[in-house]
Amino acid sequence: MAEYSNNGNVVLLGQVTKAKSNHxxxxxxxxxxxxxxxxxxxxVYLGNIASAIIAALESPDTPEFIELPAYNEQKWKLKTV
Known part of the structure; x- marks a missing residue:
């Protein structure tokens, strides 16, 4: 499920099936x-959903964490241009 707001933010909710510690x-x-x-x-453990979104971006800047992940974090806030 994705939600787009007028300020350019996209909120995506999804079920991660795999996560790796390769970031x-x-x-x-x-x-x-x-x-x-x-x-x-x-x-930081990024799941298959976040990894797929980052891979699909066309020539993005390096993603930046708006908030640093905490221990056992279940959500991420990233930005890129």
Whole structure:
């Protein structure tokens, strides 16, 4: 289920079936990085839904976390241009 608002935000609700620890969030910039990122970062588990959306974007900027994920986080707020 997706919801679009006038401010350009899209809210997507879905059931994740698979999640992997192959992403990291850079602490200083809140940017999404791959698992080999050498800087100061934390592991983030992105599910198959978030990974598919990011892969489908045409030439996006690196996604940025609006809020850093907490322990056992069940939701993410990302932005990209």
């Amino acid at each position: 990291r969030v850079e602490k200083s910039t809140r940017l999404l990085r791959n698992q080999r990122f050498p800087g100061n970062s934390d592991v």
